[in-house]
Amino acid sequence: MNQTLMWRRILDEASFEQATVRQDADGTEIAGTALLAEAGAPLRIDYRLTCDAAWITRRVEATQSFQGRARTLALDHDGQGQWRRGGTPAPELEGCLDVDLGISPATNALPINRLRLAVGETQKIRAAWVLFPELQVKAAGQSYERLDDKCYSYRGLDSDFQAEVTVDAAGFPTDYGTIWRRIATGPATRVQQATAEALLSSAASPVLGEAAHAFDWVIGGWRAEVTDFAEGRAVASDIGEWWFSWALDGRAIQDVWIAPARGRRRDIRIADRYSTTLRFYDAEAGLWRIIWINPVNGAVNRLAGTRQGDRILLEGEEYGRPARWSFNDIRPDSFTWRGEIQQPDGRWRLDAEFRLRRVMG
Structure with missing residues (x-):
């Protein structure tokens, strides 16, 4: 899958997300931008995340622009459940294999593709849940149940939240309950933008340290x-x-x-x-x-x-x-x-x- 996808937040008709998905034999990269109205103020989030061939999240970069201030987030994962935030160990995320960006329907594709549930099967997971605009990261208990070929029931185990997620053949949401709806699908971004995405980063590498x-x-x-x-x-x-x-x-x-x-x-x-x-x-x-x-x-x-x-x-x-x-x-x-x-x-x-x-x- 090498496509660009766009969603509209139908919950309030005030926000959009666009993400480009690129895949090869080594894994998947998702690079996106979310434009949201947060309490009447513009909130922009640019993110890039990579998964290995098993769809386990390995790196997340995000830049948030809100209230005249830019903030960045960098998460690295060893693939075995150990995370680092900005180069510093994040033991509170131990055991998480997926990232869940709180403003993104796209990241639901990560556990859906990683778990590959049979129809009628349910599985509980822990995800590194990123909250915006707070830019906090928490371990969140979640469950996915596959209802049929293209529909899943998602539950937040630490809350009362529940939603049905309808996906395409590649496992990316087309509808996320009554919150998000896919409104456009097209080819991956042009070479100039792809080059810029490969060149630029949203945060410093942890190897730089101080x-x-x-x-x-x-x-x-x-x-x-x-x-x-x-x-x-x-x-x-x-x-x-x-x-x-x-x-x-x-x-x-x-x-x-x-x-x-x-x-x-x-x-x-x-x-x-x-x-x-x-x-x-x-x-x-x-x-x-x-x-x-x-x-x-x-x-x-x-x-x-x-x-x-x-x-x-x-x-x-x-x-x-x-x-x-x-x-x-x-x-x-x-x-x-x-x-x-x-x-x-x-x-x-x-x-x-x-x-x-x-x-x-």
Whole structure:
């Protein structure tokens, strides 16, 4: 099954979920977005989960945007009932083999396909139940009874909740009681979106540990006041944009740096930058290394450094001379990014300065 599915929440006619399902011999990946009205406020959840060939959940990533705040969740499962949340053991989930995203009818397909019940058979399970917008995770007792070829009775064993779930031939819900209804089915998403889903991650990999905190604050979108300098004097200024996301299974951070910003690029008065940076942690050296590529002019910079208080200093070379770029005055919603070139006399000369304000994240 390689399809995109869409559901409408008929309970209140106020919410939707769209998910793309991809399968191969190694297992199943479900990547989806839920747009919900939560107490009159917009709630967006982007998630990706993977299951092995036996439909046992192995990894879950989710990013929630609610009330002007972005929060992330990462769960890893060893396939035997032991879970980790953000790299930390989660013994309260011991014995769970499935994840149940509380806003998603799609995740009912996981136990349905894993259990493969015969008609008339019932089985009890424990699932890692994720509650939104609280972003809490609890072990929940559940039961599934197969009523006929395409219909199951679902019960929450820790509550009075019960619903009949009708599924398609692949075990994905078409109707979930009086709550969700499938309204569209189509081919899997186009290659550009599939590539983005493979590249980007919603959270840092647990293998980074505490090192992730050096840069986790920067994830999101930023508006930049850009100033370029020559011989220590400001020569041009404009507005830019900067977007950061975890990438490569959460082991790196990828950004896109655009100056002038899109929509302002007809009159380019500053150095033209439509570029990307990959940041990754070198555990052996204890440094974050970055590679910046600007295909507009062919520039490639390699820098490395660490965070010290409210500053991150990255050092390397630019134009064949020692260079340093730094994050300064780091605050939750602002920072200043400065680029400096070392002169023959050893002094550092300011080459560019960007004042950033958060617009998303």
